[in-house]
Amino acid sequence: MNRHAVLALPALLLSTISGATPPEPPVQTVQVSGNADTHRNDIGGRVSVTRAEIQRYGDGSLSAVLRRQSGVSVTNGEVRMRGLGEGYTQILVNGEPVPSGFSIDSIAPSLIDRIDILRSASAEFGTQAIAGTINIILKKAGGALQRELTVSSGLRPGHADPQAALRLGDGSGALAWSLGADLSRTVSDYAAQIEDRGPGGERLTHDTSARTVDRLGLSPRLTWKMDNGDSIAWQALLEQMRDRATGSASEMLIAGEPTDYPENRFAIRSRIANLRTDLTWTHQAGETGQLLVKAGINRNKRVNAYVFRGFGETTLVRAVDSDAIDNSVTLSGKYLAQLGQGHSLGLGWDSSRTLRTEERVQNDSTADAIALGFLDEDYRAAVSRLALFAQDEWAVTPRLQAYLGLRWEGLRTAIAGRTLAETGVRASVPSPIAQLLWKLPDSEQDQVRLSLSRTYKAPTSRQLVPRRYTTNNGNGPTNPDSRGNPDLRPELAWGLDAGYDRSFGKEASVSVSAYARRIDDVIVNRLTQDARGWVATPFNNGGARAAGMEIDAKIALGTRTELRANAARNWSAVSAVPGPDNRLADQIRVSANVGLDFRPVAGLTLGGNFNVQLDGATQITPQLRTDAGPERLLDLYALWKVDRNSQLRLAVTDALHRDRLTGQQYRDDVRRVATSAQTVVRLSLEVKL
Numbered sequence: 001m002n003r004h005a006v007l008a009l010p011a012l013l014l015s016t017i018s019g020a021t022p023p024e025p026p027v028q029t030v031q032v033s034g035n036a037d038t039h040r041n042d043i044g045g046r047v048s049v050t051r052a053e054i055q056r057y058g059d060g061s062l063s064a065v066l067r068r069q070s071g072v073s074v075t076n077g078e079v080r081m082r083g084l085g086e087g088y089t090q091i092l093v094n095g096e097p098v099p100s101g102f103s104i105d106s107i108a109p110s111l112i113d114r115i116d117i118l119r120s121a122s123a124e125f126g127t128q129a130i131a132g133t134i135n136i137i138l139k140k141a142g143g144a145l146q147r148e149l150t151v152s153s154g155l156r157p158g159h160a161d162p163q164a165a166l167r168l169g170d171g172s173g174a175l176a177w178s179l180g181a182d183l184s185r186t187v188s189d190y191a192a193q194i195e196d197r198g199p200g201g202e203r204l205t206h207d208t209s210a211r212t213v214d215r216l217g218l219s220p221r222l223t224w225k226m227d228n229g230d231s232i233a234w235q236a237l238l239e240q241m242r243d244r245a246t247g248s249a250s251e252m253l254i255a256g257e258p259t260d261y262p263e264n265r266f267a268i269r270s271r272i273a274n275l276r277t278d279l280t281w282t283h284q285a286g287e288t289g290q291l292l293v294k295a296g297i298n299r300n301k302r303v304n305a306y307v308f309r310g311f312g313e314t315t316l317v318r319a320v321d322s323d324a325i326d327n328s329v330t331l332s333g334k335y336l337a338q339l340g341q342g343h344s345l346g347l348g349w350d351s352s353r354t355l356r357t358e359e360r361v362q363n364d365s366t367a368d369a370i371a372l373g374f375l376d377e378d379y380r381a382a383v384s385r386l387a388l389f390a391q392d393e394w395a396v397t398p399r400l401q402a403y404l405g406l407r408w409e410g411l412r413t414a415i416a417g418r419t420l421a422e423t424g425v426r427a428s429v430p431s432p433i434a435q436l437l438w439k440l441p442d443s444e445q446d447q448v449r450l451s452l453s454r455t456y457k458a459p460t461s462r463q464l465v466p467r468r469y470t471t472n473n474g475n476g477p478t479n480p481d482s483r484g485n486p487d488l489r490p491e492l493a494w495g496l497d498a499g500y501d502r503s504f505g506k507e508a509s510v511s512v513s514a515y516a517r518r519i520d521d522v523i524v525n526r527l528t529q530d531a532r533g534w535v536a537t538p539f540n541n542g543g544a545r546a547a548g549m550e551i552d553a554k555i556a557l558g559t560r561t562e563l564r565a566n567a568a569r570n571w572s573a574v575s576a577v578p579g580p581d582n583r584l585a586d587q588i589r590v591s592a593n594v595g596l597d598f599r600p601v602a603g604l605t606l607g608g609n610f611n612v613q614l615d616g617a618t619q620i621t622p623q624l625r626t627d628a629g630p631e632r633l634l635d636l637y638a639l640w641k642v643d644r645n646s647q648l649r650l651a652v653t654d655a656l657h658r659d660r661l662t663g664q665q666y667r668d669d670v671r672r673v674a675t676s677a678q679t680v681v682r683l684s685l686e687v688k689l
Contacts, residue, residue, distance in 0.1 A: 043393070043403050043437040044122060045449050045499055045513065047552075049115040056597075056607065057637045058651040058684045060154060060163060060186065061105040062112070066134070067633075069117060070511075070552040070566035073591040073613050079104050081119070081132040082515065082548055083570040083588030087457045090129035093136045093237070093276060097126065099300050099326040099354065100460045104136075106239060106274065108182035110150060110165035111219045113139040119513065120435060120497050121453035123389040123405030124334070126350070127431035130455045130493045130517060138237060141178035141221040145170050152649075152684035159187040161680070174226065180219040187212050190247070191676040196474070198669035201256015209247025209266075216240045229284040236277035243270040249473075259474040261310025266472075268306045275299040278330070289337035296330040308472045315367040318472060320360065328354035342395035350387040355380065356461050379417030381461040386410050391433075399441070405433035409456075415464055415486060423486035425464060429456045445504065449513075451497040459488040459523060463538050475533035477624065477666035483537050491540075493519040507556035517546040522574055522584070527624055527666070544584045546572035560599045564609075567592035582619045586626065590614035603641040610634050629661035649684040 049069060059065050067074040073083055081089045091098045093107070118125065118133040125133055146169030154161030162185055169178035187210070194205040221235040251262035278296030285291050303323045310316040330352040339345050357380050364372040391405035408430045416422040431454040440446040465484040475481060499513035521540040528535055548570035555563045568591050572584035583589075595609035615628035637651040660675040 043401050043435050043449070044118060044120040044451065045497075045501075045511075047117045049117065051113060054109050054112055054115070055686075057609070057635050057653070058152060058649045058682050059109055059653070060152075060161060060184065060680075060682065062107055062109055062115075062136070063105050064635075064653065065109060066104075066115070067591075067611055068593050068595065068609050068635075070593075071119065071132075071548075071550045071568045071591070072117065072134075073568075073588045075586075075588065075613075075615075077103065077105060079134065080588065081117075081134070082517075082546065083568070083591065084131045084546070084572075085585035085587070087460065088129075088131040088585065090126060090133040091136070092125065092133060094138055094235070094278070095125060095135060096276070096278070096296060096298075096330060097128070097352075099298065099328065100356070100462070101324070101326075102300070104134075106215075106241065106272070107136060107237070108163075108165065108184065108215070108217050110167070110182050111138055111180045111217060111237070113137045119515070120451040121431065121433050121455050121495070123391045123407040123431070123433055124346070124348070126387065127407050127409065127429070127433070127453065127455045128458060130457050130491065130495070130519065138219055138235065139167070139178065139180055139221075140235070141169060141171070141176040141223045141233075146178065147689035148687070149689055150684060150686045152682055154186075154680045154682045156187075156678070156680055159189075161186050161682070174224055176223045178221045180217075182215070182217040184215050185212065186215070188678065189676075193674045195672040196476075196478070196670070198476075200476075200669075201258075202254040203256075203258065203262075204252045204254060205249050206252075207247070207249045209245055211243070211245040213244075214242045231282045233280045233282070234277070237274070239272070239274040241270075241272040241274075243272065244268070258312065260314070261312045261316060261473045263312070264308065264310040264473055266306065266308045268304060270305075271303045273299070273301045285335070289335055292334040294330070294332050298326070298328045298330070300326040309367070310473055311367075316372070316472075317365050317367060317369075319363045322358070322360040324356065324358045326354060326356045328352055339394075343392075344394070345390070345392050347390045348388070350385075350389075352383075352385045354383045354385075356383070357381075377417065377419050377467060379415060379420055379465050379467065381465070382414045383461070384412045399439040401437040403433070403435040407431045407433070411458055411490075413461070413464060415461070417465070417467070420466060423464075423466075425459075425486070425488070427456075427458065427490045429454070429490065429492065431455065445502050447501050449497070449499040449501075451495075453495050453497075455493050455495055457491040457493075457523075459490065459538070463488055463523070468532075468535065470532075477527060477529075477534050477669050478664040478671040480527060480534035480536045481532070483535050485538050488523060488538060489521050489540050491519055491521050491523060493517050504555075507554075507562075509554050511552045512550070514549045515547065519544045519546065519584070522576075524574065524577070525620065527621055542574070542576035544572060544574045546570070546584055546587070562597045564595040564597075565593065577619055578622055579619065581617045581625070586615070586618050586620075586628075588613055589616055605639040606637075607639075608634065608636045623667055625665045627663040627665075631660055632656055632658050645688040647686050649682075649686065651682045651684070653680045653682065655679060 054065050063074045063077055063079055066072050066079050073080045114137050116135040121127045146167055148167040150165040152163045164183050166181045190209040192207045196203045218238045223233045225231045246267045248265045276298045278294055280294045283291040306320040308318040332350040334348050336346045359378040362375040387409040389407035393403045395401050411427045414424040433453040435451040438448050463484050464486050466486055468481055468483045470481045471479055495517045497515045501511045503509045520543050522544045523538050524541045525536040526539050550568040552566040557563055570587050572587050574582045574584055591613050593611050597607040599605050611633040613631040617627045619625050634655040635653050636655055639649050641647045654677055657677045657679045659677055663672045
């Protein structure tokens with residue numbers, strides 16, 4: 001169902017609306033056949049990344065697909081919109097929020113039908129999205145016969161990343177089914193040179209690690225259409241992962257004193273299991289509207305076994321066994337009624353309850369097994385959420401469309417633990433939303449958008465838990481421990497978005513947009529020193545302002561060549577931190593992409609994409625400053641259609657192989673890190689059986 005379908009309230013509301021006129025076609029008919037078409041027809045300027053775009057470079061990770069999109073950047077695997085950091089971008093899977101700590105790369109690209117990017121807030125999809133929303137839509141059962149197989153492998157010196165994906169689907173009468181399966185192994189290496197300078201001395205550390213992730217993913221779906229026009233759909237996403245990593249650090253002392261453990265090693269073994277399943281009932285409420293009710297169960301479990309071995313004047317063996325479990329249930333409903341020609345009204349609710357439990361047992365000893373310390377910690381966080389909303393969408397004139405929405409969302413978080421005092425946080429956020437789409441007079445190619453909305457960012461459970469997470473070696477102002485703060489409040493923001501679109505037929509278009517945000521109760525880190533060392537703690541500290549511009553263009557250069565380009569420039573300032581460079585949440589200043597597809601002969605397509613991210617300096621606190629050098633990535637691919645049922649794809653990721661430079665400075669303490677890049681060559685065979 002498209003975004004005009006809205007969440008339903010209980011039967012009392014349904015009976016109130018049942019006297020509305022019979023349904024007519026929605027105000028907007030959004031087609032997902034192309035990025036530009038979707039963006040142009042949607043009143044909020046939604047952009048859909050189609051299946052063809054997801055497949056284009058044969059990416060093994062979803063973050064690699066998203067970093068080529070306008071206004072989207074990726075830092076350390078974290079996907080950002082407007083360049084803003086964790087929590088500012090809302091991530092959804094089939095319209096449902098993902099749990100805290102969810103990695104977007106845990107979903108294989110082969111299981112995804114499309115990705116919707118919403119820069120403006122939506123009453124239906126939620127307003128916990130100061131920067132915007134990314135909604136990942138999994139493949140569905142369509143009833144058509146499907147038999148697709150893809151096998152591929154990433155190739156690097158000494159490593160291979162094999163991957164296989166299978167897609168099956170069929171239908172019989174009223175029943176349709178599909179099954180997606182993905183099996184992969186990803187091997188990656190990490191190497192960095194770390195330079196530390198300060199009053200305590202100067203050190204150069206060589207840090208290396210190797211990681212292997214094995215993953216199995218299944219996405220079954222069933223759809224049953226009943227005689228009365230109703231339908232029932234069941235879908236699930238099941239993932240099982242095994243994550244193993246080993247690493248070492250070797251320190252060379254240049255001046256002053258060494259750290260406690262100048263030679264150290266670590267090993268970690270993790271098992272991750274994810275389950276998302278939901279059942280959806282769609283009911284034609286007479287001739288007056290449509291009701292959709294969805295119930296879901298989500299479970300995420302991660303079990304870790306970690307060992308750190310440090311060697312110096314003393315020795316340390318730290319063994320940590322931990323697990324984190326997120327269990328949640330969701331219930332939502334949508335109802336849509338037509339109020340006349342080109343006018344629709346929706347009402348609804350969205351609710352969930354999540355229980356997160358975390359246990360951690362730490363044993364410290366010497367290399368000779370002499371006990372040094374023992375910790376046994378746990379905590380439980382229960383998060384309840386209830387949202388009610390209404391939205392009204394209509395065509396005021398043939399050239400002017402309007403959208404009004406109101407969403408109220410209440411959050412309650414209760415935290416308790418064996419070593420923690422029980423605490424809780426309550427928040428209530430009303431969010432009005434208004435959007436306009438105006439097609440300019442005497443033109444079918446030009447249109448403008450305007451949106452005003454209230455959004456928010458809630459603190460995560462980890463930010464609220466007052467438990468200390470310690471570093472194993474070299475604690476300092478540029479490498480501190482971290483501790484949560486149970487008194488954190490949500491960040492609240494007012495946002496204004498504006499955009500202009502011009503199309504040049506089906507093959508070319510240009511979009512220019514701008515945004516501004518005023519954010520209150522910004523969460524920043526306070527850096528302090530106690531008897532155990534340095535520790536960073538989040539707290540609410542005044543307001544901030546953010547603004548930016550984006551441009552996205554698609555141009556056909558003849559019949560064989562297509563050019564795509566986008567760029568975004570972001571600004572922000574935190575009022576409580578002195579400037580210059582007092583930016584918000586390490587905001588990426590500039591992101592840009594230039595891509596080219598060329599078809600020299602029938603059946604062969606060549607292409608490439610150049611991506612750049614410019615970060616620069618950020619003043620985190622009056623004393624702490626970070627810096628990040630430019631990141632430049634060049635991806636290349638060649639696609640050969642062998643016949644109508646098979647094709648061969650060769651792709652190169654990060655062909656430039658440029659190292660990443662970052663740094664931190666706290667007064668006279670300076671840390672510089674140079675991280676080595678990785679180039680991957682991937683060969684894929686895609687076959688329709």
